[in-house]
Amino acid sequence: MSKKTSYSYIGITFIILVFGIIFVPKIIDRVSQDDITRDESRSKNVATSDNISANLGKSDVVYLEINDELRKVPEFSFTNQNGEIITNEDYLGKVYVVEFFFTTCPTICLPMNQNLVEVQNEFKDFEDFGVASFSIMPKVDTPEVLKAYADKHGVVNPNWNLMTGDFDDIFKLANVGFNIFVGDVEDAFGFEHSGDFALVDKKGFLRSRKDDFGNPKIFYRGFIPEADGVDEDGYVQEITILKEDIAKLLKE
Template sequence: MSKKTNYSYIGIAFIILVFGIIFVPKIIDRVSEGDVIRDESRSINVLNSSVEGAKHNKSDLAYLEINGVSKKVPAFSFTNQDGKTITNEDYLGKVYVVEFFFTTCPTICPIMNRNLVDVQEDFKDFENFGVASFTISPEIDTPEVLKAYAEKYGVTNPNWNFMTGDEAVIYKLANEGFNLYIAKDDTAEGGFEHSGNFALIDKEGFIRSRVDDFGNPKIFYNGLISEAIGIDDDGITQEITILKEDIAKLLKE
């Protein structure tokens, strides 16, 4: 072996020795005193625990998905029964039920709203529960008319807004935003066709529901049969009970 090679080994050994003398004690001190690396490790563990906790807090209620994307309530802005502007952002952080109705409805609307008052009473102690009722007859249903209607049905929840506004915007919100069918129809009683279903919205603004026997979201809740009646003449079972159960699940999320 040449002297040149020997000198190379000696040089490398010297560098390693110097590194050990200078840096190893510092590394030991940092570890013994609780260094940043250990703190970061703890932070990651806490973060992971928080994420896992958030997952565990989610209920078994499904999201309505369109093309693989969870459907969220579209932006809206209307005037309520008190003349105040209400938007979708006013409902963030709240669990709420959506309906489309009109005050002069001679058929299903009174049933729907009596059922919603029943739901209201079950959750009267929850400040983060609400209802969004959109009129499909805005020419007639002014804020004053909606106010009288709310009082007639015994609405006391401050988060229950009866809203009116531009007709075209309301119809688009119903048919495209919530997939709850509404249309003018001179042959129908009251002059309108509309769904008797309710939509359930979570605190983040997503449409949620339980799933059917095949694992598909039910999407909506039948609002036309009361708990007291139970089953109608056509053999259809009421869904107000499961609506209440699912509201309670979302309130815990």
Template structure:
């Protein structure tokens, strides 16, 4: 017999064996409705079939570890104790300011209010927040912060204006915890915002060199577009990145 005939016989034997072993199992699965088709699969939202979409935002990595928000405990404008755990499950912005600041703080908080208003109509609005830490806790009491919040139009219940016992704990939190410059001795601070995801990790876009930006410029408004030094506004960018993290 020719070799080709042996090949045909071998193939036929394999097909017969497959039919004997697997066809009954396939028929049984079809009867039990265990077989689905990927091409036209329907999704049941009530059973949470949809998967979360991971964003491409970077983590801040230090010594090989993703940097997470440190533990903190402060009093907000309503006299309530707020800790880092209250923000878990929320995407939030962090700023450092003080209520009597006449220069960059009003601009920063107007920009934060504009972000608040842009996100107001989203279904995920309840999962967005702001943590505004005062660098002058001696004078920025909860009552003072409450008046300040009302004057600026703070409506988000997850926007907490926070005051502590000592300016030194604020110094450590800002410079070490969030990598945002604050000099509590001279009442100086940057106008930058940090962005935190739902799990409490610091996140941001990449810069032109492929590294995490770490923070976002909070002083320049969308209307201004660019400042006198040629720096472009990053509020639009920040809103886009908040929306991205809300979907994770």
């Protein structure tokens, strides 16, 4: 082996030694601090509600998605208990809860609205909180009837509108717009309907939290009082988590 070759090997060995002394500890430190991440092209365009929430700086109250599109409140226009025309645009900038009910309901409607009054009182200091209550018996629930019902049951939030209008429009809004079940057959007790609440953020998007399996809950069980905890059928109240999620959305 020539002297020139020996000098080359010595030079290469020296360079490797210097690299190890200077750079390897820095690399190890960055890895230990989670400072190195992998950027793979296959993960760049995955549109999950968690990714959307992170990108928009939102809370962990997830967006509801259908066919990869965020579900937004459809346009509506109805008359409230004060004879005023209320549309979806009147709720922009507000976090609000949605229900479908009727004033003569002998079963779940009264506890639903008692629960909403409790929620109303919890957020009485927030001008950007409201409730949208849609009557599914508009022929009975005129603005005057809704006004009397509101006064009787403690509705004081100026952003709580009890609304009436064309039944077909309300039926479509419930079943298609919010996916909240309302039956189209009337019986002795009125129309069959769900006791669920929907939650809407300030920009009009439907929001919820995830269940134990990582899926959006979509709705909040509205007919069991918070104080009861569990009803006779074993269903757990969800007014507590509804309040928690309203509080999160109000901070967005």
